[in-house]
Amino acid sequence: MPSPYDGLPPTAYWKFAVADRAPLDPGALYVPRFAITRRQRIVTAGSCFAQAIGRALKQCGFRIIDAEPLPDVVPDALAQDHGYRLYSARYGNIYTAAQLLQLYDEACGRLSPADPVWQKAGRFYDAQRPGLDPDGLPSPEDVLRHRAHHLTRVKEAFESADLFVFTFGLTEAWVHRTSGTVYPTAPGTIAGTYDPDTYAFKNFDVIEVLDAFRSFVKRLRRVNRRVRFLITVSPVPLTATASGQHVEVATAYSKAVLRAACGRLYAEDDRIDYFPSYELITSTNNRGVYFEANKRSVTASGVAQAMKLFLDAHKIEALAPTTAEDDDDLRCEEALLEQFAR
Amino acid sequence: MKNLLFIGNSHLAAVRAAWQAVPGYEAEFFGAPQRAWLRMTHLPGNAFGLSNENEAGFARQRKITEEANGKAAVCLSGRDVIVLVGGMSAAEEVAAVLATCDIPGIRQTGAATLLSPELFAKICAALAQGVAPLPGWHHRTDARVLMLPSAASADTCLGSTNAAFQPWHRLAANPTGALAGFAAYDAALGQMLKGLGIDYLAQAPQTRTTAGLTAGALLAEGGGVTKGQEQRRGDHSHMNPTYGAACVGQILGWLSSQTQY
Numbered sequence: 001m002p003s004p005y006d007g008l009p010p011t012a013y014w015k016f017a018v019a020d021r022a023p024l025d026p027g028a029l030y031v032p033r034f035a036i037t038r039r040q041r042i043v044t045a046g047s048c049f050a051q052a053i054g055r056a057l058k059q060c061g062f063r064i065i066d067a068e069p070l071p072d073v074v075p076d077a078l079a080q081d082h083g084y085r086l087y088s089a090r091y092g093n094i095y096t097a098a099q100l101l102q103l104y105d106e107a108c109g110r111l112s113p114a115d116p117v118w119q120k121a122g123r124f125y126d127a128q129r130p131g132l133d134p135d136g137l138p139s140p141e142d143v144l145r146h147r148a149h150h151l152t153r154v155k156e157a158f159e160s161a162d163l164f165v166f167t168f169g170l171t172e173a174w175v176h177r178t179s180g181t182v183y184p185t186a187p188g189t190i191a192g193t194y195d196p197d198t199y200a201f202k203n204f205d206v207i208e209v210l211d212a213f214r215s216f217v218k219r220l221r222r223v224n225r226r227v228r229f230l231i232t233v234s235p236v237p238l239t240a241t242a243s244g245q246h247v248e249v250a251t252a253y254s255k256a257v258l259r260a261a262c263g264r265l266y267a268e269d270d271r272i273d274y275f276p277s278y279e280l281i282t283s284t285n286n287r288g289v290y291f292e293a294n295k296r297s298v299t300a301s302g303v304a305q306a307m308k309l310f311l312d313a314h315k316i317e318a319l320a321p322t323t324a325e326d327d328d329d330l331r332c333e334e335a336l337l338e339q340f341a342r
Numbered sequence: 343m344k345n346l347l348f349i350g351n352s353h354l355a356a357v358r359a360a361w362q363a364v365p366g367y368e369a370e371f372f373g374a375p376q377r378a379w380l381r382m383t384h385l386p387g388n389a390f391g392l393s394n395e396n397e398a399g400f401a402r403q404r405k406i407t408e409e410a411n412g413k414a415a416v417c418l419s420g421r422d423v424i425v426l427v428g429g430m431s432a433a434e435e436v437a438a439v440l441a442t443c444d445i446p447g448i449r450q451t452g453a454a455t456l457l458s459p460e461l462f463a464k465i466c467a468a469l470a471q472g473v474a475p476l477p478g479w480h481h482r483t484d485a486r487v488l489m490l491p492s493a494a495s496a497d498t499c500l501g502s503t504n505a506a507f508q509p510w511h512r513l514a515a516n517p518t519g520a521l522a523g524f525a526a527y528d529a530a531l532g533q534m535l536k537g538l539g540i541d542y543l544a545q546a547p548q549t550r551t552t553a554g555l556t557a558g559a560l561l562a563e564g565g566g567v568t569k570g571q572e573q574r575r576g577d578h579s580h581m582n583p584t585y586g587a588a589c590v591g592q593i594l595g596w597l598s599s600q601t602q603y
Contacts, residue, residue, distance in 0.1 A: 071441075071442050073434075133458065137460070339355035339373075340409075340410035
């Protein structure tokens with residue numbers, strides 16, 4: 001009997017696929033499971049690395065849904081400081097699958113998060129996205145009004161998507177002890193007050209991550225039967241851990257859980273594809289060059305390399321830059337000369 | 343006799359057309375097409391205008407400026423008031439924000455985006471910063487500086503299918519609160535300019551429609567949509583002497599409110 005390893009493609013062997021690969025060559029890491037085109041309506045969500053993916057997809061001409069748009073005249077820095085232009089709606093970073101499920105359930109009226117409004121220095125913040133109004137809002141009623149509007153936009157975006165791109169970021173979260181409500185940040189970090197009798201640290205395991213994401217997929221497909229999913233794992237390490245472990249050990253655990261969950265989701269659902277941005281960025285073949293000096297943030301070249309891998313795999317060409325028209329000059333001259341010549 | 347200097351781009355034409363001799367004031371006008379206006383700078387000898395650098399491809403703009411004024415730069419010395427006219431407007435940008443967003447207390451139309459008043463104020467401040475006059479106009483001690491922005495587009499732009507006017511189409515379809523939104527922007531711009539030692543006269547309310555557009559009757563002859571060319575931008579921004587008269591009225595009102603003038 002020949003060995004089961006005989007006759008496998010070069011990508012199956014570390015020597016050919018990695019050791020002999022030129023530095024920074026992404027190799028054939030990604031083979032798409034289904035086609036993704038510029039005609040599809042795409043929702044992006046997830047951890048902060050998902051912002052980079054969404055931005056890159058948009059620059060490549062993909063139809064990224066922006067359910068809470070601001071016109072181009074608003075400077076990017078100002079818009080993004082307030083949560084606009086980051087994702088398909090103004091939900092900020094969604095680090096965990098549990099938070100994603102909770103958001104959609106809330107948008108559908110199936111649950112109301114506990115402690116929805118946090119306070120700081122006399123201003124009020126949405127506990128589910130406390131960083132999105134850096135100065136807070138004047139009253140709890142304002143927060144709730146903005147949240148109610150946001151949820152209608154989230155529901156519409158999710159339910160109209162052809163493709164849902166989600167980047168799994170973390171397993172660690174803070175939850176409300178009695179209700180199980182998940183928060184994107186620890187209370188007391190941006191706003192709110194940390195009360196250990198009310199809030200607890202939670203480190204989701206692989207079963208919990210799978211259950212949450214499966215539930216989300218199932219509920220969304222009830223109303224959006226055509227939606228497919230492209231899932232990724234953020235290569236960005238934890239900025240801090242509350243697990244009691246070394247942050248590097250905690251990061252390895254978190255990423256392993258998320259990667260395992262993605263593997264299982266890919267295996268069981270042929271309408272879910274996995275894009276290996278985690279593997280691309282963290283590959284030893286790159287010698288760490290896709291990380292900034294803090295060894296955590298992904299460089300622009302890393303994001304660009306990930307997008308190149310994505311576009312090449314889907315055989316999509318980058319867009320050529322466009323030029324603006326300028327036909328006002330003549331009229332300006334006429335208006336001036338006509339009056340000043342008198 | 344007080345000396346007034348009006349400097350501006352092609353929007354200055356309407357003001358000049360409406361200006362009549364006013365006892366106690368002498369006025370000089372110095373105008374340039376937009377492309378030349380954008381290149382003008384403060385020059386040695388307390389002058390403002392085009393420098394003598396021979397810039398390739400710019401001869402036409404210089405020639406027009408010289409034909410219109412008899413010179414390419416104007417002396418700023420001996421002026422009591424310098425009035426900057428034209429440009430320096432973010433009306434189109436504000437229209438885009440108002441057409442896209444609801445803002446509690448200002449505008450409620452069922453828009454996709456609900457903008458907090460606090461963020462709208464920051465956007466207005468950012469847009470105002472984007473139209474700040476050159477540093478040479480800030481905190482002048484030799485003359486008061488007064489700013490009149492370009493008029494908003496005339497409502498004739500609603501006859502154009504050009505994408506540039508889509509915000510105005512949306513705003514005109516439901517103008518609820520539009521003028522309050524523009525007023526908030528004008529307040530932000532006025533405050534920013536005040537900090538630079540510059541006075542500001544917002545576009546006269548009687549010249550605007552409820553959507554914030556300039557009334558079509560105030561558009562200069564030759565402007566508007568050309569039949570069969572609705573997809574082009576056309577000219578909806580240059581106003582006629584009637585509009586200029588409204589500006590002159592504002593300027594005279596401002597002058598009379600200044601005790602030293």
